[in-house]
Amino acid sequence: MAGDPQAIPRYRIAPSPTGFFHVGGARTALFNWALARREGGRFVLRIEDTDQARDRPQWTTGIIEALAWLGISSDDPTFEGPYFQSANAAAHVAAAERLFAAGHAYYCDLTPEQVQERSTSSGRPGYDGYSRERDLAPGPGRVLRFRVPDGTTIVRDRIRGDVTFEHAAIEDFVLLRGNGRPMFLLANVVDDIEMGITHVVRGEEHLPNAPKQQLMWSALGHGPPMWAHVPVLVNEQRKKLSKRRDKVALEQYRDEGFLAAAMVNYLMTLGWAPAGDTEIVPWAQIEEEFRIEDVTHSPGYFDVKKLAAFNGEYVRALPVDEFVDACRPWLPAHYDLDTFTAIAPLVQTRVVTLAEAPGLVDFLFLDEPQIDEAAWSKAMGPEWAGPLLDAAIDAYGAASWDTDTLKVELERIGAEHGQKLGKAQAPVRVAVTGRTVGPPLFESLELLGRERTLGRLRAARAKLAEPAPMP
RNA sequence: GCCCCCAUCGUCUAGCGGCCGAGGACACCACCCUUUCAAGGUGGCGGCACGGGUUCGAAUCCCGUUGGGGGUGCCA
Numbered sequence: 130m131a132g133d134p135q136a137i138p139r140y141r142i143a144p145s146p147t148g149f150f151h152v153g154g155a156r157t158a159l160f161n162w163a164l165a166r167r168e169g170g171r172f173v174l175r176i177e178d179t180d181q182a183r184d185r186p187q188w189t190t191g192i193i194e195a196l197a198w199l200g201i202s203s204d205d206p207t208f209e210g211p212y213f214q215s216a217n218a219a220a221h222v223a224a225a226e227r228l229f230a231a232g233h234a235y236y237c238d239l240t241p242e243q244v245q246e247r248s249t250s251s252g253r254p255g256y257d258g259y260s261r262e263r264d265l266a267p268g269p270g271r272v273l274r275f276r277v278p279d280g281t282t283i284v285r286d287r288i289r290g291d292v293t294f295e296h297a298a299i300e301d302f303v304l305l306r307g308n309g310r311p312m313f314l315l316a317n318v319v320d321d322i323e324m325g326i327t328h329v330v331r332g333e334e335h336l337p338n339a340p341k342q343q344l345m346w347s348a349l350g351h352g353p354p355m356w357a358h359v360p361v362l363v364n365e366q367r368k369k370l371s372k373r374r375d376k377v378a379l380e381q382y383r384d385e386g387f388l389a390a391a392m393v394n395y396l397m398t399l400g401w402a403p404a405g406d407t408e409i410v411p412w413a414q415i416e417e418e419f420r421i422e423d424v425t426h427s428p429g430y431f432d433v434k435k436l437a438a439f440n441g442e443y444v445r446a447l448p449v450d451e452f453v454d455a456c457r458p459w460l461p462a463h464y465d466l467d468t469f470t471a472i473a474p475l476v477q478t479r480v481v482t483l484a485e486a487p488g489l490v491d492f493l494f495l496d497e498p499q500i501d502e503a504a505w506s507k508a509m510g511p512e513w514a515g516p517l518l519d520a521a522i523d524a525y526g527a528a529s530w531d532t533d534t535l536k537v538e539l540e541r542i543g544a545e546h547g548q549k550l551g552k553a554q555a556p557v558r559v560a561v562t563g564r565t566v567g568p569p570l571f572e573s574l575e576l577l578g579r580e581r582t583l584g585r586l587r588a589a590r591a592k593l594a595e596p597a598p599m600p
Numbered sequence: 601g602c603c604c605c606c607a608u609c610g611u612c613u614a615g616c617g618g619c620c621g622a623g624g625a626c627a628c629c630a631c632c633c634u635u636u637c638a639a640g641g642u643g644g645c646g647g648c649a650c651g652g653g654u655u656c657g658a659a660u661c662c663c664g665u666u667g668g669g670g671g672u673g674c675c676a
Contacts, residue, residue, distance in 0.1 A: 145675090179675090253602090254601070254672070255672075270674095289606090292605080293604095294603075298603050298604090298672095300672090303673085303674055306674040307674055310674085312675085312676090314676095316676095317676085332670095333604095333605070333606095333670060334670055334671070335676095336605065337603070337670075337671040337672070360669090360670095363668095365611095367669070369670070395612095398612070398613080398625090400612085400613090401613085402612080402614065402624090402625090405624085406623080407624080408612080408626090426605075426606055427668090428605095428668085428669060428670085429611095430611055432627090435625080436626095437626095438625085441639090475638095476638095477639090478638055478639040478640090479637065479638045480638090536635065539635080540635085551634085551635060551636070553635085554636065555635095566637040566638085567636070567637070568636090568637085568638090569635065569637090570635055
């Protein structure tokens with residue numbers, strides 16, 4: 130029962146199926162999860178599918194998969210659900226009828242247009258309580274409105290403290306639509322009561338709903354839950370993250386090769402900080418230290434660059450075999466796993482996301498490297514480039530094929546042309562990999578093998594010898 | 601318009617009346633290391649929005665101003 134101090138804490142998240150999982154929702158879910166886990170409580174997932182206009186079964190699956198990716202799943206006894214709000218419609222209506230019978234609600238036959246007209250002509254915003262005392266019976270097209278009493282409501286918020294709302298500023302809001310279907314405010318409260326929810330941790334955009342809902346908890350005969358409204362996530366313009374302008378789908382980050390652990394760590398430290406000088410902390414520590422009371426009061430900028438930095442940290446911290454394994458979904462079919470595994474330690478420190486990994490070493494798996502024109506002209510520009518390539522072809526034909534020898538040979542050749550290794554490696558790198566940057570060259574050559582390396586060097590030499598194409 | 605929330609480096613934050621001439625992280629800059637690029641190391645740049653109080657003492661408490669944000673649906 131809500132309000133029973135003996136009861137174990139029951140947290141919940143109540144997402145509506147929209148086709149993707151919002152990063153803000155992910156953060157709220159994580160906050161709830163951390164709290165429920167540490168307090169030995171429950172984490173209830175309730176799908177708020179009341180709005181029939183938008184709902185597809187697969188969207189619910191998407192929510193469950195997104196949560197599981199974050200580490201929130203029914204594998205853990207803390208998890209409860211999913212429940213579906215639509216399945217409880219009868220209870221919502223029954224609660225509405227009880228409120229009506231008890232005088233906490235009344236019917237109104239005004240259309241939305243009429244409400245608007247009255248508001249415009251009176252100059253006062255919102256519904257004016259027109260039908261309060263008209264004592265209307267239920268009927269088609271009539272909405273049921275909550276009778277907001279005189280007075281004030283104090284919402285005790287674990288993050289913000291006491292927030293006072295004057296009832297005068299709260300209009301008699303709709304409980305049941307003209308077609309008899311329940312509204313979100315009603316369904317949400319009825320479900321929370323039925324599910325014994327004791328703690329509500331949700332986005333700050335719901336703060337204005339809290340007094341209305343608290344009034345309903347009370348009218349339905351219950352004390353309110355413990356509220357906590359966490360600040361919203363904003364973009365660089367400091368506007369609430371929106372799916373139209375911003376990249377908000379958790380799935381998208383997952384598909385781009387962000388690690389779940391990095392995402393979780395980043396989200397948890399957006400608005401809260403663990404003790405100590407580092408923000409990169411394992412979940413176990415987060416769970417132990419996280420206090421909802423310590424969450425910041427102000428909106429948090431969802432900084433993809435910082436997320437990327439976190440991800441880089443997590444990628445580098447992976448044991449190599451795990452790194453290779455994690456990369457597999459992004460590896461094209463023609464990539465040989467053994468070769469990729471061999472070069473993996475060298476790509477691991479050079480990527481931010483897993484999706485970047487294959488592109489870094491594509492030259493190992495192609496018949497011919499993709500030559501970048503800008504890289505080509507930069508590396509092949511010096512007059513010593515051709516002769517150096519000739520010397521390399523000559524030396525590499527006979528050299529022992531290992532990283533050290535390859536390096537020593539090119540060092541020698543470079544010196545003969547008055548170039549340090551840093552410069553001398555450029556024409557070779559472009560000839561073999563097609564780019565000026567990439568994993569360490571001689572390790573790459575060793576893996577590529579003598580024949581393919583020589584073939585690419587000769588091809589480059591031939592191309593260099595061609596007369597420059599006339600413009 | 602009305603209601604509500606918020607305010608420490610560009611960003612995320614530590615700070616809960618003296619330990620703060622404000623600490624860390626990301627980003628940025630420089631240097632070191634170096635076979636390119638990364639990674640790593642060292643150093644640097646940079647902030648308590650403003651004005652009044654309270655107090656021996658304020659980033660920390662109070663009030664106001666300004667500036668942001670959220671809400672204001674027969675959406676959730």
